[in-house]
Amino acid sequence: AQSVAQPEDQVNVAEGNPLTVKCTYSVSGNPYLFWYVQYPNRGLQFLLKYITGDNLVKGSYGFEAEFNKSQTSFHLKKPSALVSDSALYFCAVRDPSGGSYIPTFGRGTSLIVHP
Amino acid sequence: DSGVTQTPKHLITATGQRVTLRCSPRSGDLSVYWYQQSLDQGLQFLIQYYNGEERAKGNILERFSAQQFPDLHSELNLSSLELGDSALYFCASSVASGGIYEQYFGPGTRLTVT
Numbered sequence: 001a002q003s004v005a006q007p008e009d010q011v012n013v014a015e016g017n018p019l020t021v022k023c024t025y026s027v028s029g030n031p032y033l034f035w036y037v038q039y040p041n042r043g044l045q046f047l048l049k050y051i052t053g054d055n056l057v058k059g060s061y062g063f064e065a066e067f068n069k070s071q072t073s074f075h076l077k078k079p080s081a082l083v084s085d086s087a088l089y090f091c092a093v094r095d096p097s098g099g100s101y102i103p104t105f106g107r108g109t110s111l112i113v114h115p
Numbered sequence: 116d117s118g119v120t121q122t123p124k125h126l127i128t129a130t131g132q133r134v135t136l137r138c139s140p141r142s143g144d145l146s147v148y149w150y151q152q153s154l155d156q157g158l159q160f161l162i163q164y165y166n167g168e169e170r171a172k173g174n175i176l177e178r179f180s181a182q183q184f185p186d187l188h189s190e191l192n193l194s195s196l197e198l199g200d201s202a203l204y205f206c207a208s209s210v211a212s213g214g215i216y217e218q219y220f221g222p223g224t225r226l227t228v229t
Contacts, residue, residue, distance in 0.1 A: 032214050043117060043205055043220030044158075051215050090158065094214040101214045102148070102171050107157040 002027045002095035006106035013081045014114050021076040021089045021109045023065075029097030033074040035065055038088040038108070047089075050074060061085070081113045118142065119221035121206050127227045133194040136224045138206030140187055146170070146209045147189040148218060149181055153202040164189055165212040196228045 003026045013019045025031055032051050036044040048059025055067040065076045076089060088110050092103040118141035128134055140147050149161040151174075160173035164183035175181075178196075183189045193200060203225050207218035 034217060036220075041222075043119070043222050044207070044218075045117065046217040046219065049215075049217055096214055100171060101212050102160050102163060102173065103214065103218075105158045105160075 002031070002093050002098055002100075002104050004091050004093040004104050004106045006089075006091055006109045008109050009107075010110045010112065012112050012114065015083050016080050019078050019081040019085070019111065019113070021091075021111060023074045023076065023091030023106060024072050025074060025091075025093040026072065027093060027095035027098065029095055030069075031074075032094040032096060032103070033065075033067060034092040034094075034103060035059065035063070035074075035076050036090045036092065036105075038090065040087075044090060047076070081111075083113045083115055086111055086113045117219040117221065119206060119208050119219050121204075121221035121224050123224060124222065125225050125227075127229065128196060129229055130196055130198060132196050132228075133192065134196065134226065136191040136193070136204055136206075136226075138189045138191070138208075138221060140189070140206075140208030141219050144208035144210050144219070145187065146212045146216075147183055147187070148207040148209075149175075149189070149191050150205040150207065150220075151202045152205060152223070156202075158205075161191070163212070170212055193226070198228050201226055201228045 035047040091106040094103040161175040163171040207220045209216040
């Protein structure tokens with residue numbers, strides 16, 4: 001079975017500081033991992049994904065994420081936060097050995113960037 | 116703009132009623148997914164269609180049904196509505212059905228059952 005956890009309901013960071021939104025997963029094989037962002041009153045928007053290859057994945061809007069197999073983590077990072085990055089962030093995982101094509105989404109982490 | 120459209124944006128209806136939510140996927144995408152988002156349950160997968168056929172089923176109630184038409188648009192039918200069905204309903208699409216493909220989400224339909 002596949003599962004994903006976002007241990008923080010909310011992350012607060014000052015503008016200009018680095019940000020990290022945490023994600024850990026559980027799968028039986030090698031995971032496919034995704035990050036999405038949801039701005040208020042909008043649908044989820046794809047940021048980046050890890051399927052295979054380089055553990056550091058770069059995505060939209062200056063975000064990146066690092067796949068760490070030993071720690072079963074896929075944390076989302078950005079070197080310098082913007083107030084406009086304030087949104088709800090979702091991590092999702094799919095276990096390709098699990099027989100389902102549908103990823104499991106985390107409950108989301110609210111990122112608040114203070115001016 | 117993701118290229119996925121959903122109508123209507125808002126829907127207010129009474130308990131016991133039936134509603135239909137409509138989704139048009141991005142041009143070229145064959146797979147459509149429906150999700151329900153609520154504060155207490157988070158984002159719940161309901162059902163997936165691929166090129167007109169049901170491909171995967173999630174936590175979809177028997178009162179709910181969906182279909183994908185030959186032009187690839189999809190409809191989600193919710194019947195015998197209850198207060199607890201009030202939520203945001205999202206449609207998403209992807210180019211194919213394999214799990215490596217990211218999903219593109221529509222703006223959602225906010226359903227309020229009174």
